[in-house]
Amino acid sequence: MRVRPLAWLLLLAAAAPGAAPAMEEDPGLAGAVERGEYLFQASGGCSCHTPSGGPLLAGGRALETPFGVFYSTNITPDVETGIGGWSEADFFRAMRLGEAPDGSHFYPVFPYAAFTRMSDADLRDLQAYLFSLPAVEKPNRPHEVSPPISWRWSAAIWNALFLEVGAYQPDPERSEEWNRGAYLSVALAHCGECHTPRTLLLGLDPSMHLAGSAEAPEGELAPNITPDDETGIGEWSRADLRWFLQTGFKPDGDDAQGLMRELIDQGYRHLTTADLNAIATYLGSLPAIHNRVQAPANAE
Ligand code: HEC
Incomplete structure (x- = not known):
């Protein structure tokens, strides 16, 4: 209109x-x-x-x-x-x-x-x-x-x-930055659509929010991005995550491929530092879930 x-x-x-x-x-x-x-x-x-x-x-x-x-x-x-x-x-x-x-x-x-x-x-x-x-x-x-x-x-x-x-309804118990990060991640950047595993009926499993999925579109593995030290990104600093969403480079020097790379190149890298920090604040506040994402047993 x-x-x-x-x-x-x-x-x-x-x-x-x-x-x-x-x-x-x-x-x-x-x-x-x-x-x-x-x-x-x-x-x-x-x-x-x-x-x-x-x-x-x-x-x-x-x-x-x-x-x-x-x-x-x-x-x-x-x-x-x-x-x-x-x-x-x-x-x-x-x-x-x-x-x-x-x-x-x-x-x-x-x-x-x-x-x-x-x-x-x-x-x-x-x-x-x-x-x-x-x-x-x-x-x-x-x-x-x-x-x-x-x-x-x-x-x-x-x-x-x-x-x-x-x-999205802001959570009054949380800071403005946290709410901004939650809004960006949940409503716009839709991180969970790939990084949260689905239940049998294909809904996102809320108890595994962002804990990684082996069934992201195009058969890709979307890693665990909760703050679990061993299986998630608990060891990444805020600056590491910001850098990754701007450049696709992980702290270990590896770089993102496939869908994640496209999202970064065509979108996320344009986000302001304040917005990237807000996403980092939100992700960092989530419960750490221990879950190592592995290719399904029937994959080649
Ligand atoms: C369309 C699906 C999709 C969406 C949406 C998505 N991702 Fe990803 N992401 C992936 C895939 C697939 C990989 C694995 C890329 C690879 O192996 O190179 C990945 C990798 C990552 C990694 C690297 C983790 C590691 O341990 O190597 C981080 C961090 C990440 N994504 C964060 C995010 C955040 C934050 C959002 C939302 C702002 C997001 N992703 C949205 C599919 C997605």
């Missing part, structure tokens, strides 16, 4: 050079796009939606999971094949409830269980940013999954079990 005024302003600006300063007179929208870009980066650059080699956010990237192959969707503002036709309400519905404008369900491979925690203001800014990007015409590819996963209504059952709808 907020994009329409932008389109009009651009048209006006193009038609009448004298009208160009109109852009400057709408700091609201320009500000929304700019803030939205930062939120986009904090979410890891929505990198699952960009196939290697591009085009940006046009979807079609195969996400191999133990339940079949999901293809990410086109989230550019193309009206026919992307999300350009979505109203603000449609965008909120997708991000908060995991539902498409026609009421069908998305699969939880799209981390709406995390994005539902975003504030209203941040959702609006993120949409403004996404809608400011180039539209790419590229039809979505059907997922290759079998029943019961292929029954989209199975997602409705999943939602009833695991989806807690609504924006």
Whole structure:
């Protein structure tokens, strides 16, 4: 909804050079796009939606999971094949409830269980940013999954079990920095979607929050990032974690590969020092869970 005024302003600006300063007179929208870009980066650059080699956010990237192959969707503002036709309400519905404008369900491979925690203001800014990007015409590819996963209504059952709808509520017992770190990690950066193992019914296991998962998308191993000294990152200093999220380098000199590398390159590395410290504060406060992540026994 907020994009329409932008389109009009651009048209006006193009038609009448004298009208160009109109852009400057709408700091609201320009500000929304700019803030939205930062939120986009904090979410890891929505990198699952960009196939290697591009085009940006046009979807079609195969996400191999133990339940079949999901293809990410086109989230550019193309009206026919992307999300350009979505109203603000449609965008909120997708991000908060995991539902498409026609009421069908998305699969939880799209981390709406995390994005539902975003504030209203941040959702609006993120949409403004996404809608400011180039539209790419590229039809979505059907997922290759079998029943019961292929029954989209199975997602409705999943939602009833695991989806807690609504924006993040700050914990008044905790500091502002801690709450900022929790918000960033849980709502935007969705660390738990990969680093928390799932139960049999595929919900995130709350008793194992960030304790590592052998079933992260694309069959990757997402290590334990709780402060356990032996199996987690208890021995990393705050500066180590900040450096890792900025560069991909671990304290032992090794560097991140795969999905984690993409999230850093396309997103996390742009976070401010204050925000990276907030994430470190939040992670450091979590219970240390002793859990060594290992490849499943049936892996090659
Ligand atoms: C899309 C999945 C995904 C998301 C989201 C994600 N990670 Fe990761 N992360 C991984 C994978 C996979 C690895 C292993 C990378 C490797 O082996 O090189 C990893 C590695 C790491 C490591 C290195 C740990 C070690 O012991 O080597 C840290 C620290 C980390 N992630 C922190 C985070 C934080 C903090 C967030 C949220 C701000 C986050 N990750 C979000 C998938 C993810």
